[in-house]
Amino acid sequence: xxxxxxxxxxxxxxxxxxxxxxxxxxxxxxxxxxxxxxxxxxxxxxxxxxxxxxxxxxxxxxxxxxxxxxxxxxxxxxxxxxxxxxxxxxxxxxxxxxxxxxxxxxxxxxxxxxxxxxxxxxxxxxxxxxxxxxxxxxxxxxxxxxxxxxxxxxxxxxxxxxxxxxxxxxxxxxxxxxxxxxxxxxxxxxxxxxxxxxxxxxxxxxxxxxxxxxxxxxxxxxxxxxxxxxxxxxxxxxxxxxxxxx
Amino acid sequence: xxxxxxxxxxxxxxxxxxxxxxxxxxxxxxxxxxxxxxxxxxxxxxxxxxxxxxxxxxxxxxxxxxxxxxxxxxxxxxxxxxxxxxxxxxxxxxxxxxxxxxxxxxxxxxxxxxxxxxxxxxxxxxxxxxxxxxxxxxxxxxxxxxxxxxxxxxxxxxxxxxxxxxxxxxxxxxxxxxxxxxxxxxxxxxxxxxxxxxxxxxxxxxxxxxxxxxxxxxxxxxxxxxxxxxxxxxxxxxxxxxxxxxxxxxxxxxxxxxxxxxxxxxxxxxxxxxxxxxxxxxxxxxxxxxxxxxxxxxxxxxx
Numbered sequence: 287x288x289x290x291x292x293x294x295x296x297x298x299x300x301x302x303x304x305x306x307x308x309x310x311x312x313x314x315x316x317x318x319x320x321x322x323x324x325x326x327x328x329x330x331x332x333x334x335x336x337x338x339x340x341x342x343x344x345x346x347x348x349x350x351x352x353x354x355x356x357x358x359x360x361x362x363x364x365x366x367x368x369x370x371x372x373x374x375x376x377x378x379x380x381x382x383x384x385x386x387x388x389x390x391x392x393x394x395x396x397x398x399x400x401x402x403x404x405x406x407x408x409x410x411x412x413x414x415x416x417x418x419x420x421x422x423x424x425x426x427x428x429x430x431x432x433x434x435x436x437x438x439x440x441x442x443x444x445x446x447x448x449x450x451x452x453x454x455x456x457x458x459x460x461x462x463x464x465x466x467x468x469x470x471x472x473x474x475x476x477x478x479x480x481x482x483x484x485x486x487x488x489x490x491x492x493x494x495x496x497x498x499x500x501x502x503x504x505x506x507x508x509x510x511x512x513x514x515x516x517x518x519x520x521x522x523x524x525x526x527x528x529x530x531x532x
Numbered sequence: 533x534x535x536x537x538x539x540x541x542x543x544x545x546x547x548x549x550x551x552x553x554x555x556x557x558x559x560x561x562x563x564x565x566x567x568x569x570x571x572x573x574x575x576x577x578x579x580x581x582x583x584x585x586x587x588x589x590x591x592x593x594x595x596x597x598x599x600x601x602x603x604x605x606x607x608x609x610x611x612x613x614x615x616x617x618x619x620x621x622x623x624x625x626x627x628x629x630x631x632x633x634x635x636x637x638x639x640x641x642x643x644x645x646x647x648x649x650x651x652x653x654x655x656x657x658x659x660x661x662x663x664x665x666x667x668x669x670x671x672x673x674x675x676x677x678x679x680x681x682x683x684x685x686x687x688x689x690x691x692x693x694x695x696x697x698x699x700x701x702x703x704x705x706x707x708x709x710x711x712x713x714x715x716x717x718x719x720x721x722x723x724x725x726x727x728x729x730x731x732x733x734x735x736x737x738x739x740x741x742x743x744x745x746x747x748x749x750x751x752x753x754x755x756x757x758x759x760x761x762x763x764x765x766x767x768x769x770x771x772x773x774x775x776x777x778x779x780x781x782x783x784x785x786x787x788x789x790x791x792x793x794x795x796x797x798x799x800x801x802x803x804x805x806x807x808x809x810x811x812x813x814x815x816x817x818x819x820x821x822x823x824x825x826x827x828x829x830x831x832x833x834x835x
Contacts, residue, residue: 302749329752337756339749339829344741351746354736356829365662371614372603390603393596396613398759399533402663402730404826407755413596473735473825476662484737 287381288453289420290360290481291440292460292469296488298447300353304439305336308357308418311438316423317388321411333407335418336439350487355448357439358405358418359472359480360384366397366406374415381452382481383422388414402476425450453481533664534762535819538593543654544683544811546587546620547676551684552580552691553627554647555705557640559688564705567697570634576691577631580684581624588620612660616653623650651677658818665729665835666822671720675713675818679811682706682713686784686807690800703795707788710807714781717814721773724821729835735828745831760824772817780810 312335313320322332336357343352360377364384367375374390375397377383386397386406391414398406398415406417421437424430434441440448451460460483463469469483556576559565568576592598605621607614623646630639655676658667685706692698733739753761784803786792793799823835 331750331752331754333755337749337754339745340747341736341738342744342746343736343738348741352736352738354829368610369613369657369660371605371607371611371617372600373606374600374603390600391597392600392603393598394594394604394613395596395759396611396657398755399824400661400663402735402825404756404760404829408596408759410596410755470737472737473730473828475730475734476825478662486737 287455288362288481289381289383289425289451290453290460290483291357291420291437292449292451292463292483292485293355294447294449294463294467294485295352295354296447296485297445298353298355299445300338300340300351301444302338303442303444304355304448305334305338307438307442308336309334311421311424312419315419315421317386317416317419319409319411320416321409323410333409333416335405335407335416337404352487354472354484355439356403356405356472357482358384358420359403359478359482360418360420362479362481363477365400365478369396369400371396383420384417385419385422386415386417388412388416391415402473402478403480420450453483533819533822533824534759535816536594538590540812540815540819542587542591542594543676544587544808544815545583545590546654547651547680547811548683548687548808549580549583549585549587550623550647550651551680551682552583552687553577553684554644554681555684555688555702556580557630557643557647559702560635560640561637561644562701563699564701565692565697565699567699568692568695569697572695572697573635574631576688576695577627579687579691581627584620584623612653612656616650616657619646619650619653622646648677651680658822663825664822666724667818669723671716671723674716675720678709678713678716679814682709683804683807683811685709686788686800686804689788690797690804693797693800703788707785710781710785710788714777714785717781718777727834730825730828731834732828732832735825748830756826757830760826761830762820764820769817769821772813772820776810776813776817778810779806780814781807784810 309320312318320333324330336355338353338355341352341354343350360382364377367377367384372390372392374387376385376387378385393408393413393415395408398408406415409416425435425437427435436450440450449460449463451458453461455461463485464483467485469485471480471483556573559568592601595601604614604617608618626646627643630636630643633639652673655673659672662668689702689706692702732743736743784807787799787803788795825835827835
């Protein structure tokens with residue numbers, strides 16, 4: 287199995303709900319807490335596994351806002367694992383999830399230096415490195431209904447821009463989406479073979495703009511109203527006629 | 533990259549210590565300081581070990597969870613940091629054995645070799661990171677080794693002058709080592725000036741249009757901005773380079789080649805201090821000039 291996420295940049299509206307759901311689940315989960323520093327101070331900061339940035343692609347009038355949620359890509363060739371001197375960072379054989387064993391971590395930051403995606407953040411309160419677990423404490427929880435056995439970010443996304451699944455299965459939803467929508471990896475040239483993929487914004491025609499000078503409608507307001515009224519009357523008559531049939 | 537003082541002190545002082553022990557080991561093999569006695573060798577070697585120890589202790593200061601530092605020996609097969617830790621710890625019994633043996637030539641060779649191995653491992657911690665193009669090149673280990681050897685040679689000149697076992701060969705070697713280190717560093721400065729590596733376009737996958745950051749998504753500093761977002765004004769970088777080269781290389785070379793009067797203990801001491809100061813500035817630059825690719829997601833167009 288090769289578990290990971292597909293994120294649709296076409297439908298993501300950049301609402302940060304995934305980041306909040308992630309923080310909520312994981313701060314109280316097995317990797318928690320996700321420490322906050324001065325949460326009510328002037329410069330609140332803290333550990334997040336998921337961060338969303340907002341970009342503008344291309345120039346006016348072809349410009350488009352693209353929101354990019356980023357968390358651990360669970361890379362196939364995860365350098366964060368190979369650089370780790372303690373063995374605290376590891377990639378699971380069975381499903382490819384990259385995890386940190388917090389009881390082994392010495393907080394040297396080298397894995398965070400090795401990560402191009404900014405997926406790892408040191409918890410300054412606890413002195414250990416933390417990262418996205420793909421909600422490993424949720425996706426295998428047999429006490430949850432099957433549809434809830436997904437990462438918190440995927441479940442919460444209000445536009446369904448996030449998908450979770452097995453990339454080793456060619457017929458899984460994530461594999462199909464990547465195949466059909468041209469899913470791609472971010473910064474592939476670093477060579478880590480990230481598992482998570484992003485779906486590019488769809489090609490669509492420009493949104494129609496009302497052209498007032500060339501109004502083609504010929505009927506007057508009264509004619510339109512009459513025809514609407516006529517339609518309504520017909521509908522009522524049909525409904526009345528069908529009453530006896532039941 | 534944020535230039536953490538603990539890591540700068542670690543790489544500079546430990547580097548000088550390994551350099552000193554390298555030359556000291558070779559002094560027994562070649563005819564560098566034939567008159568050196570076992571006692572003098574041990575004193576000089578002890579100074580090297582003290583420098584190494586200060587460095588290694590300093591390196592543990594940047595750990596957020598030092599109680600697990602012993603675990604850093606566990607991933608020798610993949611991690612350069614682990615290799616560095618293992619070789620650095622093995623170095624101590626080796627040097628002590630070498631002391632006890634009275635500078636046995638086989639052990640001398642081993643000490644010299646091991647000193648280079650540790651220097652290379654330290655450098656490879658940085659050079660192996662594909663995320664930082666200013667580090668991910670062959671000049672990084674070359675610089676670390678040559679700078680360590682230059683500092684070690686300068687300190688050896690000073691020690692042998694004080695001990696009265698100095699030979700002109702040591703001076704010639706020191707001058708050559710400093711010149712080589714200066715050359716490799718200048719090469720490095722020129723090398724990292726060439727634009728290369730990922731851009732904001734490849735980082736996001738939009739390679740056929742301009743990309744610019746609208747909103748970074750966080751209100752105040754994060755771990756990522758503190759660790760990787762370190763920025764220094766270009767003018768300050770250039771000044772630091774000039775200081776590193778003049779203070780670290782040019783003035784020590786002038787002092788040792790007799791351009792400022794025939795070299796004596798004072799000259800050698802001054803040269804060693806200035807060289808070390810120069811390497812401290814150089815090491816600060818090594819971190820301050822390194823730009824991590826995660827900055828592309830924070831709006832940088834290139835690294």
